[in-house]
Amino acid sequence: MHFTINGQRHEADVDLRTSLLDLCREHLGLTGSKKGCDHGQCGACTMLVNGRRINACLSLAVMHQDDEIVTIEGLGQVGNLHPLQDAFVRHDGYQCGYCTPGQICSAVGMLDEQKKGWPSYVSESLTDSELTDAEISERMSGNICRCAAYPNIVDAIREVAGKGDRQPVLEAAKEIGA
Known part of the structure; x- marks a missing residue:
């Protein structure tokens, strides 16, 4: 093959x-x-x-x-990381690192889906393109992190999506139900 x-x-x-x-x-x-x-x-x-x-x-x-x-x-190499890889490192979006490759690949696909206008379960309308923390959490719900780095993962994705400001960790954790 x-x-x-x-x-x-x-x-x-x-x-x-x-x-x-x-x-x-x-x-x-x-x-x-x-x-x-x-x-x-x-x-x-x-x-x-x-x-x-x-x-x-x-x-x-x-x-x-x-x-x-x-x-x-x-996606990237040492010294030339993909923007999501770089953001995961800077936002400590991993702990043990086991789920991180899947999280990053999923986030790349998810951001593309969102840019194409594909709605998620929590989208307020079929034409809404805003990527809120609830949208990120819903769209990433198929990726489990046993170490509970979810708030940092959301921060990293939000930054790459262009929403740079970091919410306080407790607020982000509340958004995803942690």
């Missing part, structure tokens, strides 16, 4: 039942994306496929041979 991952072509001879996550981690050495629950519930495995975020543990690799796949390794 042939894949384009992080802008590079890869060939792999894998079982048809191999998930995209296992292809990347076990066969291509791209271990940034994590296997958390392996049931699509935690978001640690989130990758971007054709610009859309997916749970790579639930998607068969064979389905993505003609797709553009981006993992956390494809």
Whole structure:
């Protein structure tokens, strides 16, 4: 099978039942994306496929041979971080770091969805494009952080989305129900 991952072509001879996550981690050495629950519930495995975020543990690799796949390794490099990677570091949007690659990939996809005008469950209208803390929290709800770095994650995403001012941590925690 042939894949384009992080802008590079890869060939792999894998079982048809191999998930995209296992292809990347076990066969291509791209271990940034994590296997958390392996049931699509935690978001640690989130990758971007054709610009859309997916749970790579639930998607068969064979389905993505003609797709553009981006993992956390494809977003930035040491010394040249993606803006979200940089904001996560500056806002301490991680603690143990296990969920961070999935959180960042999900945030990249989420910001693109929001820019395209896709509403979320908490959008006040179908034409509302304001990215409030409640919107960020709802749109990121598929990504779990066991260390509870949610207020800092929201701060990092808000900054990259152009809403730079940091709310007090307690206020942000209240917004997401922490």
